[in-house]
Amino acid sequence: xxxxxxxxxxxxxxxxxxxxxxxxxxxxxxxxxxxxxxxxxxxxxxxxxxxxxxxxxxxxxxxxxxxxxxxxxxxxxxxxxxxxxxxxxxxxxxxxxxxxxxxxxxxxxxxxxxxxxxxxxxxxxxxxxxxxxxxxxxxxxxxxxxxxxxxxxxxxxxxxxxxxxxxxxxxxxxxxxxxxxxxxxxxxxxxxxxxxxxxxxxxxxxxxxxxxxxxxxxxxxxxxxxxxxxxxxxxxxxxxxxxxxxxxxxxxxxxxxxxxxxxxxxxxxxxxxxxxxxxxxxxxxxxxxxxxxxxxxxxxxxxxxxxxxxxxxxxxxxxxxxxxxxxxxxxxxxxxxxxxxxxxxxxxxxxxxxxxxxxxxxxxxxxxxxxxxxxxxxxxxxxxxxxxxxxxxxxxxxxxxxxxxxxxxxxxxxxxxxx
Amino acid sequence: xxxxxxxxxxxxxxxxxxxxxxxxxxxxxxxxxxxxxxxxxxxxxxxxxxxxxxxxxxxxxxxxxxxxxxxxxxxxxxxxxxxxxxxxxxxxxxxxxxxxxxxxxxxxxxxxxxxxxxxxxxxxxxxxxxxxxxxxxxxxxxxxxxxxxxxxxxxxxxxxxxxxxxxxxxxxxxxxxxxxxxxxxxxxxxxxxxxxxxxxxxxxxxxxxxxxxxxxxxxxxxxxxxxxxxxxxxxxxxxxxxxxxxxxxxxxxxxxxxxxxxxxxxxxxxxxxxxxxxxxxxxxxxxxxxxxxxxxxxxxxxxxxxxxxxxxxxxxxxxxxxxxxxxxxxxxxxxxxxxxxxxxxxxxxxxxxxxxxxxxxxxxxxxxxxxxxxxxxxxxxxxxxxxxxxxxxxxxxxxxxxxxxxxxxxxxxxxxxxx
Numbered sequence: 001x002x003x004x005x006x007x008x009x010x011x012x013x014x015x016x017x018x019x020x021x022x023x024x025x026x027x028x029x030x031x032x033x034x035x036x037x038x039x040x041x042x043x044x045x046x047x048x049x050x051x052x053x054x055x056x057x058x059x060x061x062x063x064x065x066x067x068x069x070x071x072x073x074x075x076x077x078x079x080x081x082x083x084x085x086x087x088x089x090x091x092x093x094x095x096x097x098x099x100x101x102x103x104x105x106x107x108x109x110x111x112x113x114x115x116x117x118x119x120x121x122x123x124x125x126x127x128x129x130x131x132x133x134x135x136x137x138x139x140x141x142x143x144x145x146x147x148x149x150x151x152x153x154x155x156x157x158x159x160x161x162x163x164x165x166x167x168x169x170x171x172x173x174x175x176x177x178x179x180x181x182x183x184x185x186x187x188x189x190x191x192x193x194x195x196x197x198x199x200x201x202x203x204x205x206x207x208x209x210x211x212x213x214x215x216x217x218x219x220x221x222x223x224x225x226x227x228x229x230x231x232x233x234x235x236x237x238x239x240x241x242x243x244x245x246x247x248x249x250x251x252x253x254x255x256x257x258x259x260x261x262x263x264x265x266x267x268x269x270x271x272x273x274x275x276x277x278x279x280x281x282x283x284x285x286x287x288x289x290x291x292x293x294x295x296x297x298x299x300x301x302x303x304x305x306x307x308x309x310x311x312x313x314x315x316x317x318x319x320x321x322x323x324x325x326x327x328x329x330x331x332x333x334x335x336x337x338x339x340x341x342x343x344x345x346x347x348x349x350x351x352x353x354x355x356x357x358x359x360x361x362x363x364x365x366x367x368x369x370x371x372x373x374x375x376x377x378x379x380x381x382x383x384x385x386x387x388x389x390x391x392x393x394x395x396x397x398x399x400x401x402x403x404x405x406x407x408x409x410x411x412x413x414x415x416x417x418x419x
Numbered sequence: 420x421x422x423x424x425x426x427x428x429x430x431x432x433x434x435x436x437x438x439x440x441x442x443x444x445x446x447x448x449x450x451x452x453x454x455x456x457x458x459x460x461x462x463x464x465x466x467x468x469x470x471x472x473x474x475x476x477x478x479x480x481x482x483x484x485x486x487x488x489x490x491x492x493x494x495x496x497x498x499x500x501x502x503x504x505x506x507x508x509x510x511x512x513x514x515x516x517x518x519x520x521x522x523x524x525x526x527x528x529x530x531x532x533x534x535x536x537x538x539x540x541x542x543x544x545x546x547x548x549x550x551x552x553x554x555x556x557x558x559x560x561x562x563x564x565x566x567x568x569x570x571x572x573x574x575x576x577x578x579x580x581x582x583x584x585x586x587x588x589x590x591x592x593x594x595x596x597x598x599x600x601x602x603x604x605x606x607x608x609x610x611x612x613x614x615x616x617x618x619x620x621x622x623x624x625x626x627x628x629x630x631x632x633x634x635x636x637x638x639x640x641x642x643x644x645x646x647x648x649x650x651x652x653x654x655x656x657x658x659x660x661x662x663x664x665x666x667x668x669x670x671x672x673x674x675x676x677x678x679x680x681x682x683x684x685x686x687x688x689x690x691x692x693x694x695x696x697x698x699x700x701x702x703x704x705x706x707x708x709x710x711x712x713x714x715x716x717x718x719x720x721x722x723x724x725x726x727x728x729x730x731x732x733x734x735x736x737x738x739x740x741x742x743x744x745x746x747x748x749x750x751x752x753x754x755x756x757x758x759x760x761x762x763x764x765x766x767x768x769x770x771x772x773x774x775x776x777x778x779x780x781x782x783x784x785x786x787x788x789x790x791x792x793x794x795x796x797x798x799x800x801x802x803x804x805x806x807x808x809x810x811x812x813x814x815x816x817x818x819x820x821x822x823x824x825x826x827x828x829x830x831x832x833x834x835x836x837x838x
Contacts, residue, residue, distance in 0.1 A: 003649065020649050020801065022799055023799075039617065040569070040616055040617035040618070063798045063799035064799050065772075065799045065800060065801045092649075092772075092801050092802060093772050093773050093796075093799060093800060093801065093802070094773050094774060094775060096797070096798050096799035097774075097797050097798060099798045117791070118791075118794055119611070119791065119794075120611040120614060120791060120792070120794040120795040120798070121614070121794055121795070121798045123611075123612070123614075123615045124614060124615050129615055129616075132571070132573065132615070132616075133571065135574070136571050136572040136573070139572060140562075140566070140572070143559075147559070150459070152551070152552065152555050153555040153558060153559070154551065154555070154828055155554070155624065155641045155810070155828060156828055156829060157639060157828075157829045157831055158577065158624050158626075158639060159590070159601075159626070159638065159639055159831050159836065160836070160837075161836045161837045171578070171592050171593065171594065172592070172593045173590050173591070173592050173593075173601070174590065174591045174592075175590065175638075175836060176628065176630075176833055178836065180836055182578075182592070189828070189829060192538070192539040192542075192838075193542070193828070195539060195540070195542075195543060196542045196543050196548055196551070197459055197548075197551075198458065198459035199459070203622075204623060204624065205574065205577050205623065205624070207577075207578070209595065211595075219578065219594075220576060220577060220578055222574045230422065230439050230511075353484075353511075353512050354512050354513050355513060355516075356513060371837075371838070372536070372537075372538065372539060372829075372837050372838020373539070373838060375537055375538075375539040375540055375838065376539040376540070378515070378516050379482045379515050379516060379518045379539070379540045380441055380442075380482035380483050380484045380512060380515035381484060381512060382439065382484045382511050382512065383511060383512070391574070409573060409574060409575055409576075409608070409612070410575060410576045410608065410791075412576055412578050414595055417578065417579075417580045417594060417597065417599055418579075418580045418790075418791050419611075419790070419791020419792060419794070
């Protein structure tokens with residue numbers, strides 16, 4: 001008999017049905033026992049009156065995996081309005097050991113380290129699980145938005161000979177007896193691929209040997225990277241980013257019950273220097289502090305009714321070497337950050353595209369070690385730019401998680417390497 | 420003026436158009452010069468008669484990036500039947516240096532190491548580039564097939580505390596002063612996630628410190644992994660794999676001009692022991708040699724008209740510890756390989772799901788170091804199984820590449836760590 005998923009049980013009223021899933025909870029009352037069965041789609045209530053079935057159920061602890069065959073019967077008090085009566089219940093595995101915390105409670109009360117230590121079972125809780133459904137939906141929306149605009153997906157090396165952005169915070173690898181590093185970003189590769197496909201994206205892991213133990217930093221996270229050629233300047237990149245974020249948000253709305261923000265057709269934008277003067281900040285500040293970002297977020301909400309705000313033109317001094325300078329504001333760049341509710345969500349900008357600019361920006365040693373990257377520019381590259389979205393941070397903001405570890409499958413950090 | 424892509428030029432006959440791209444080739448004849456412009460979509464012919472424009476063009480070597488504005492005019496001998504006349508041509512960057520090989524020739528004649536050393540420019544050649552369009556299409560088809568069957572995409576750690584499958588061929592990392600390794604597969608994590616989502620897939624990099632320098636092995640490749648719960652046995656996994664491969668193949672057919680094989684509704688399957696006896700091989704062979712696989716491929720083609728063949732029930736001794744044994748053939752397993760044209764393309768099978776089976780299969784040391792993984796089984800897991808497809812091998816077979824490096828963006832191997 002074909003398996004009926006919990007969420008579809010209500011369409012089988014009156015039929016004999018076969019369900020399978022985890023023993024989410026048992027309630028053993030005097031004259032009747034209830035089995036709440038959990039599967040990937042939700043919960044189903046199974047009513048046990050037969051004494052033999054009841055004694056079997058007493059043996060199957062919470063989280064045991066069982067198969068249930070019985071009759072679907074309407075009952076307005078059951079989840080979905082239909083329950084299963086007169087069941088036969090059999091184990092599909094061994095009886096489970098009692099889990100380290102009660103998964104059937106509305107919230108898990110265990111500490112975050114305890115939950116992360118037992119992630120294989122903690123993630124079964126709907127509150128923890130939803131973040132990963134949101135992540136999957138967001139990534140699908142990102143891809144769909146960029147596919148529709150002619151982007152090609154690529155998969156680039158995660159083992160590299162030299163650090164991408166700077167020498168700091170890289171993980172060293174023993175690569176057949178030579179030194180190598182885990183890639184901090186696919187930056188160089190996505191730029192090189194603009195020379196091939198004009199528009200590319202990659203969804204993949206990036207690695208930062210982040211020595212700070214904070215609520216925002218991970219040693220591995222999933223980066224949603226895009227890069228596109230034949231732009232006029234960074235504003236063309238911002239337009240694509242707006243569409244990517246809108247695609248992510250609408251996919252999350254379609255595939256989950258999480259409340260999502262509205263993405264304006266045109267996200268308000270503010271030049272870095274205008275942001276500083278609006279904040280009454282010193283004009284020589286090189287970057288925006290978290291507090292500045294928070295106040296800018298409030299301003300965008302108040303003045304533009306927007307949860308999103310672009311800040312453009314950051315000082316060159318705070319941006320990586322491949323950043324394109326502003327052609328008309330010396331010292332400033334064609335770069336941007338996208339703030340979401342007053343926190344930086346995405347960084348991007350226009351990149352240098354002339355070989356001679358790279359030669360001027362890099363020292364002799366870097367010119368040698370980056371030769372394969374610089375080939376792209378030496379042999380002709382269009383004006384281009386791109387951005388990178390940290391998936392876990394995006395999801396954390398959407399679901400309101402205080403710590404990015406709550407929305408990361410098996411996080412890696414300074415202190416955590418398992419499970 | 421909005422940019423017209425080369426492939427769309429034929430729809431603009433008679434209009435003033437703006438194109439942009441790379442100088443693919445110049446032909447400087449006595450009375451006229453031709454510029455063949457290349458963009459992401461193809462080639463366009465630009466006809467230059469004005470002497471000033473001609474002298475400018477003489478300065479722009481092949482691969483220089485230019486902008487062209489002119490009049491589209493029907494000419495049956497031009498690519499797409501329309502060329503651009505009376506052009507203004509301007510540089511979008513600096514004139515490019517002469518590339519290390521001629522990208523405008525029908526085939527690149529440089530050696531593979533030379534092409535790989537200059538991948539940023541070699542990949543611009545249509546023959547090399549097509550493999551990556553096929554890869555992107557295949558991955559999109561994989562995801563679409565599994566999304567349609569209720570799978571959830573996950574992103575799992577690539578830095579792990581212990582080797583996944585065995586202690587061999589792992590890359591060691593310095594992880595904040597501790598020992599760690601690059602993940603050889605997401606095997607443990609996708610199994611753990613069956614306990615959460617029932618059906619999951621991941622597209623991501625895997626790492627093998629492969630000490631052999633062969634045409635098939637890479638230190639990093641892209642693995643398409645799937646795992647599903649509540650199966651009867653490995654045949655349920657094979658049915659999903661069939662649909663995933665069919666999805667990949669039909670997506671490649673829809674998005675590229677590469678000839679694709681037909682995927683039968685039901686792929687023929689042969690038990691390992693039946694394969695051996697058909698091959699007149701000794702009954703105690705523990706595995707299939709490449710020559711056996713080749714002959715089985717010919718048999719499938721001849722007897723079933725199929726490029727694909729499942730071989731099932733491999734001996735337990737050749738399969739990893741988490742492999743589920745056959746319930747009725749001692750010593751054999753509920754596993755399979757999918758052969759494509761006589762070569763192994765995919766490996767998969769049913770996994771152990773009872774905690775006690777893992778305890779029996781693993782030594783005490785492994786029970787300790789795999790505690791986080793074993794949590795999944797300790798606290799209830801359904802019968803499940805899955806498979807992994809190596810993307811680069813799949814693409815190499817489809818496009819007929821002899822060496823997997825020809826279809827890998829920036830390959831990593833024993834000798835190669837750049838670009």
